[in-house]
Amino acid sequence: MTILDIAGLDVRIAGSHILQGVTFGVAPQGVTALLGRNGVGKTTTLKAILGLLPRGAEVTGDVRFAGAPITRRPTFELVRGGLGYVPEDRGVFAGLTVAENLRLAERPGAAPDYERVYGLFPELQRRGKQRAGTLSGGQQQMLAIGRVLLNPNRLLLIDEPTKGLAPKVVGEVAAALHAVAQVVPMLLVEQNLAVVRRLARDAVVIAAGRVAYTGPATDLLDYTEKTKALLGVGKGHQS
Numbered sequence: 001m002t003i004l005d006i007a008g009l010d011v012r013i014a015g016s017h018i019l020q021g022v023t024f025g026v027a028p029q030g031v032t033a034l035l036g037r038n039g040v041g042k043t044t045t046l047k048a049i050l051g052l053l054p055r056g057a058e059v060t061g062d063v064r065f066a067g068a069p070i071t072r073r074p075t076f077e078l079v080r081g082g083l084g085y086v087p088e089d090r091g092v093f094a095g096l097t098v099a100e101n102l103r104l105a106e107r108p109g110a111a112p113d114y115e116r117v118y119g120l121f122p123e124l125q126r127r128g129k130q131r132a133g134t135l136s137g138g139q140q141q142m143l144a145i146g147r148v149l150l151n152p153n154r155l156l157l158i159d160e161p162t163k164g165l166a167p168k169v170v171g172e173v174a175a176a177l178h179a180v181a182q183v184v185p186m187l188l189v190e191q192n193l194a195v196v197r198r199l200a201r202d203a204v205v206i207a208a209g210r211v212a213y214t215g216p217a218t219d220l221l222d223y224t225e226k227t228k229a230l231l232g233v234g235k236g237h238q239s
């Protein structure tokens with residue numbers, strides 16, 4: 001059983017053939033980690049799923065969300081249909097307060113689930129009047145995730161949530177993601193293998209434009225030689 005199926009995904013941007021027939025499925029529970037060396041095409045994979053690649057990008061292949069083909073559906077429809085996205089740059093509005101950032105994510109006609117968001121991230125309630133630009137990196141990440149969780153989701157796509165964060169904060173964000181993953185499944189791009197070990201049940205590795213591993217995350221991480229060959233790093237290290 002899968003909630004998201006990607007088959008033969010091919011992406012060319014500005015003359016480079018970035019993804020070359022990427023094929024994998026995402027389980028409907030828990031965390032699936034999407035791994036690979038820098039620049040291999042992890043973000044491109046998430047953006048291709050969401051229809052967010054630049055205009056000139058050539059995209060072919062089949063993407064199905066809960067069984068339905070979504071390849072040419074507009075992004076807003078996918079998001080309304082329960083595909084939540086937390087981009088790598090977090091995309092919070094620095095000049096607005098935390099509460100205003102959350103309010104902007106509310107959808108007309110839908111009841112925003114503040115109880116869930118503040119239950120997972122009490123800090124966001126305490127800092128409601130603070131400008132988002134003055135939050136720490138970890139707090140901004142929690143705001144970016146909280147904003148997506150205001151609305152119902154069937155799958156979250158989260159891009160490098162711990163990138164650039166201090167080690168203590170990485171632990172806090174990982175704990176938050178662990179709690180979120182109890183409620184909604186996740187496809188998580190993450191370079192920090194200690195975080196992957198803590199959170200992910202399944203792993204998908206992209207190498208040279210193709211899927212080089214799919215299977216249990218622990219099997220990959222316990223096999224140090226393979227991890228090194230595919231990701232260029234050993235157990236528990238951050239690349």
Ligand SMILES: Nc1ncnc2c1ncn2[C@@H]1O[C@H](COP(=O)(O)OP(=O)(O)OP(=O)(O)O)[C@@H](O)[C@H]1O
Nearest residue numbers: 013014018036037038039040041042043044045054
């Ligand atoms: N809009 C674009 N125009 C040209 N090249 C692009 C574009 N977007 C991505 N690329 C190229 O595609 C390749 C894959 O990029 P992508 O950001 O998907 O990699 P990644 O695996 O997410 O990397 P990182 O771990 O560094 O975030 C890179 O070589 C990148 O330079």
